[in-house]
Amino acid sequence: xxxxxxxxxxxxxxxxxxxxxxxxxxxxxxxxxxxxxxxxxxxxxxxxxxxxxxxxxxxxxxxxxxxxxxxxxxxxxxxxxxxxxxxxxxxxxxxxxxxxxxxxxxxxxxxxxxxxxxxxxxxxxxxxxxxxxxxxxxxxxxxxxxxxxxxxxxxxxxxxxxxxxxxxxxxxxxxxxxxxxxxxxxxxxxxxxxxxxxxxxxxxxxxxxxxxxxxxxxxxxxxxxxxxxxxxxxxxxxxxxxxxxxxxxxxxxxxxxxxxxxxxxxxxxxxxxxxxxxxxxxxxxxxxxxxxxxxxxxxxxxxxxxxxxxxxxxxxxxxxxxxxxxxxxxxxxxxxxxxxxxxxxxxxxxxxxxxxxxxxxxxxxxxxxxxxxxxxxxxxxxxxxxxxxxxxxxxxxxxxxxxxxxxxxxxxxxxxxxxxxxxxxxxxxxxxxxxxxxxxxxxxxxxxxxxxxxxxxxxxxxxxxxxxxxxxxxxxxxxxxxxxxxxxx
Numbered sequence: 112x113x114x115x116x117x118x119x120x121x122x123x124x125x126x127x128x129x130x131x132x133x134x135x136x137x138x139x140x141x142x143x144x145x146x147x148x149x150x151x152x153x154x155x156x157x158x159x160x161x162x163x164x165x166x167x168x169x170x171x172x173x174x175x176x177x178x179x180x181x182x183x184x185x186x187x188x189x190x191x192x193x194x195x196x197x198x199x200x201x202x203x204x205x206x207x208x209x210x211x212x213x214x215x216x217x218x219x220x221x222x223x224x225x226x227x228x229x230x231x232x233x234x235x236x237x238x239x240x241x242x243x244x245x246x247x248x249x250x251x252x253x254x255x256x257x258x259x260x261x262x263x264x265x266x267x268x269x270x271x272x273x274x275x276x277x278x279x280x281x282x283x284x285x286x287x288x289x290x291x292x293x294x295x296x297x298x299x300x301x302x303x304x305x306x307x308x309x310x311x312x313x314x315x316x317x318x319x320x321x322x323x324x325x326x327x328x329x330x331x332x333x334x335x336x337x338x339x340x341x342x343x344x345x346x347x348x349x350x351x352x353x354x355x356x357x358x359x360x361x362x363x364x365x366x367x368x369x370x371x372x373x374x375x376x377x378x379x380x381x382x383x384x385x386x387x388x389x390x391x392x393x394x395x396x397x398x399x400x401x402x403x404x405x406x407x408x409x410x411x412x413x414x415x416x417x418x419x420x421x422x423x424x425x426x427x428x429x430x431x432x433x434x435x436x437x438x439x440x441x442x443x444x445x446x447x448x449x450x451x452x453x454x455x456x457x458x459x460x461x462x463x464x465x466x467x468x469x470x471x472x473x474x475x476x477x478x479x480x481x482x483x484x485x486x487x488x489x490x491x492x493x494x495x496x497x498x499x500x501x502x503x504x505x506x507x508x509x510x511x512x513x514x515x516x517x518x519x520x521x522x523x524x525x526x527x528x529x530x531x532x533x534x535x536x537x538x539x540x541x542x543x544x545x546x547x548x549x550x551x552x553x554x555x556x557x558x559x560x561x562x563x564x565x566x567x568x569x570x571x572x573x574x575x576x577x578x579x580x581x582x583x584x585x586x587x588x589x590x591x592x593x594x595x596x597x598x599x600x
Contacts, residue, residue: 123314127306131299138298142291146284153280157254158241165258165273168200172271173262177202177211198275199224202268203257207234209272222246224253224274238270243277252277316346320353333361377547381431388420388427395420430565433495434547434572443489443576447600450484450493450527454518457497457529461514464505469513475526475594482519484527485600492573496581499566500529500593507551508533508590520599524579528594536585544583545571 120128172178201212207229214223225247229237234257241256253274260267319338327335336354340347395413404410454472461470474482504514508531515530536544536551543549550564567581570593574581579597 122317123307123310126310127303130306131303134302135295135299138291138295142288142295145291146287149287150280150284153283154254154277157275157277157280158256161241161254161256161273161275162258164198165256165271168273169258169260169271172202172260172267176266177268178213198273199253201226201272201274203229203234203270203272205231205234205269207231210268222249222251222276224255226255226272234269244274246276252281316340316344316350320346320350324353327357333357333364373547381548385424385427388424391420392417392424427565430569433569434565443492445487445489448486448488448490448493450486450518450525450597451481453490453493453497454481454516454527456494457501457516460498461501461505461516464502465510467511468505469511471513471515473515473517474519475517475521475528477515477517477530479519481517484518484520484525486525486577486597487600488577488597493577496570496573496595497527497529499570500595503566503593504529504531504533504591507531521596523599525597525599526594528592530590530592532590535587535589535591536583537587541583541585545581 199212199214201209203209209226209229212223214221223246225245227233227244238257238259241254244253244255245251246253254277255272255274257270257272259270316338323335323337327333336357337350340350342348342351395417398404399410399413404413458470458472461468472481474480501514501516508514512532514532515528517526517528517530519526540551544551545567546564547568548564549568571581574595574597577597579595582594582596583591584594585591
């Protein structure tokens with residue numbers, strides 16, 4: 112549940128809380144180490160004092176015997192010469208029992224050490240090693256050292272027990288702990304205040320990114336970008352990534368809009384192209400049904416027109432199906448072939464279409480003789496490409512104007528080209544000549560061989576399907592050169 116509650120906090124709050132927690136953990140560890148080190152030093156000092164006094168007292172016991180209680184002193188102490196202030200001295204027998212406890216000064220009710228129960232073996236284990244015992248009442252503790260007397264006289268005790276209270280040590284440690292706690296609270300508060308503003312300033316770029324994203328989601332154009340930030344920071348890298356994503360989304364939307372516009376134009380053009388022959392067929396059929404065709408000659412002429420429009424409609428549908436197949440990327444039937452075969456056939460086709468037209472066969476660019484041009488291609492589709500290019504040259508150039516067909520190798524690829532001496536195209540027309548249903552004649556006339564505007568679009572799609580490119584070189588009054596470049600076999 113605590114983890115779920117933390118996830119509901121803002122990043123700023125979590126960063127500040129994490130910083131405070133880490134500082135608190137560091138202070139706790141450091142305070143514990145310092146307090147432990149101070150306690151070890153203070154207790155070590157007490158240990159040294161007990162050792163010095165215990166050795167001195169053991170020597171006096173060996174020399175003078177066990178001191179006797181002084182009847183005139185409170186508690187029966189042996190006198191100030193024997194005992195420093197706050198010390199407690201006792202004597203341990205060989206059996207481990209502690210007797211004859213003395214203290215200077217002593218008052219009724221003051222705490223005394225609570226000696227542990229020991230036997231002879233336990234006594235020998237504890238000799239020379241200081242240890243801590245509790246008070247007989249209260250919360251205090253005592254540091255105890257048993258110093259061996261080192262005498263064979265059975266009348267003397269086996270060891271001198273010297274004890275000193277650890278109240279001063281505990282008091283010092285308590286004061287230090289209190290000071291450390293106050294310091295920790297002050298540091299935590301200062302860190303919380305400074306961290307809040309520091310994290311707020313550090314997250315300001317993220318806040319600007321958030322605001323910009325909200326503006327874009329609210330309808331701001333996708334061309335808007337995230338604010339700039341240093342690329343060496345996480346925020347800068349995030350900004351770059353988001354701007355790149357926005358650029359791709361904007362590009363995708365633009366492509367989608369262009370595709371939708373192209374599709375609408377395609378549907379409109381296709382509808383217009385299909386409507387024209389269908390309207391002619393329907394009109395002639397209605398004339399026949401209404402009996403408006405008086406004699407057999409009119410009927411034959413009408414049937415011929417219906418057949419002509421049907422052929423035109425069939426060709427248009429075939430062209431549309433070809434474009435659909437290219438869009439679906441249907442596989443081609445590739446096989447080794449030489450483009451020179453297509454060039455020679457195109458030469459004969461052009462002469463058949465216009466016997467009065469001069470047609471020449473050359474190498475690429477009109478230089479030299481035709482050369483080998485081996486490729487892997489679908490011969491039927493490539494014939495369709497060349498037929499469209501030749502038909503375009505014959506249909507859109509003056510009768511009798513020369514046509515050149517070039518074929519050969521250029522660089523790493525094979526080339527076949529069709530060049531005419533017609534009026535050429537303007538840059539605007541050349542930029543759109545491969546679009547579907549685009550025709551240079553704005554009147555959309557079908558006279559003198561006018562087509563539907565699909566021939567060059569089909570040729571370009573077929574060449575792309577072969578991994579090649581269809582190029583156009585033209586200028587107003589300078590004719591047009593269509594060049595097909597394919598990878599050599």
